[in-house]
Amino acid sequence: MPTVLQALASSLARAASLLTSLRANMSMNTIPGMPCINHDQYDIDGIRVERFTTAPKDAAQRPPLICVHGGCHASWSWQEHAAVYAAAGYEVHALNWRGRGGSAAINDDSFVKMSIADVVDDIDKVARCFDTPPVLIAHSMGGLAAQLYASAHEVGALVLLTPVVPSNVGATPIELPIGDMDAPWGPPPPDFARQVFFQGLDDMQAAHFNALFVPESPLRVYEATRWSLAVDATKLTAPILIVSGALDILTPPETGAALAALYGATYQLEPAHGHNVLLGEGARRIAEDVIAWVVGRLARQLNHSQYATAATRHRVEK
Numbered sequence: 249m250p251t252v253l254q255a256l257a258s259s260l261a262r263a264a265s266l267l268t269s270l271r272a273n274m275s276m277n278t279i280p281g282m283p284c285i286n287h288d289q290y291d292i293d294g295i296r297v298e299r300f301t302t303a304p305k306d307a308a309q310r311p312p313l314i315c316v317h318g319g320c321h322a323s324w325s326w327q328e329h330a331a332v333y334a335a336a337g338y339e340v341h342a343l344n345w346r347g348r349g350g351s352a353a354i355n356d357d358s359f360v361k362m363s364i365a366d367v368v369d370d371i372d373k374v375a376r377c378f379d380t381p382p383v384l385i386a387h388s389m390g391g392l393a394a395q396l397y398a399s400a401h402e403v404g405a406l407v408l409l410t411p412v413v414p415s416n417v418g419a420t421p422i423e424l425p426i427g428d429m430d431a432p433w434g435p436p437p438p439d440f441a442r443q444v445f446f447q448g449l450d451d452m453q454a455a456h457f458n459a460l461f462v463p464e465s466p467l468r469v470y471e472a473t474r475w476s477l478a479v480d481a482t483k484l485t486a487p488i489l490i491v492s493g494a495l496d497i498l499t500p501p502e503t504g505a506a507l508a509a510l511y512g513a514t515y516q517l518e519p520a521h522g523h524n525v526l527l528g529e530g531a532r533r534i535a536e537d538v539i540a541w542v543v544g545r546l547a548r549q550l551n552h553s554q555y556a557t558a559a560t561r562h563r564v565e566k
Contacts, residue, residue, distance in 0.1 A: 341374055387525075
């Protein structure tokens, strides 16, 4: 027969489980004037994903948006952008790479050998759940992973925010100290993180997000600063938007411009931003620019497809 303490412990456990469930499936409305955003999370094949949606009636007609974070980050970095995308009527899925954010754990021996190219598998585990090719929106290291994914899989569109570029761009290496290649790198100290990752945030915001940072694979840091991975540009056929920050010292704007030239992509330069275009002042406006571009390009693709279908039908009828 259970004791009073056992019964109390069981009751507390049930209460904690309920609270966790409520927090994971709550609605959010952090920006005045926005519709209420439904926010929950799910796991798919070892990948933890945060989902944001307003559940519009025509959501099924729109491609899903998959957000891919950068190095040392996790899905939390998309909180401001994801709300804007969801408010526009899209279902947003912000994934976490393996080894962080609730995704499958990785031991250090394996983690230090992880490449940016390995994130392609994380993206694929989420993308293959959908019937429609997703739109990928990716930041920093995640931007290079998204390019690699899009070179091997169909996507509706590709948005690269201050992205790491491939070796075929020919960019000047960033001599960021890495140290021991057999040990996890970072997370970076607050002063360095503030300068490199959190331009535009106040002290309290920078401290909050710095506490969420996680260590990164030293191989990924090397690939992201020495530009050592190549992407076959001929395999990228979807429309592409590239956004650079003029003050970015990690992925300088000239690398973004060169990448846009390589791909024939739309290029947008943010004069008041550095590497951080996801959080803080200006993030909502950039997100609005991104989703406006996505909506416009998808509409053009749909119109082109409808025109081609009508033209084919006309030829057949003749």
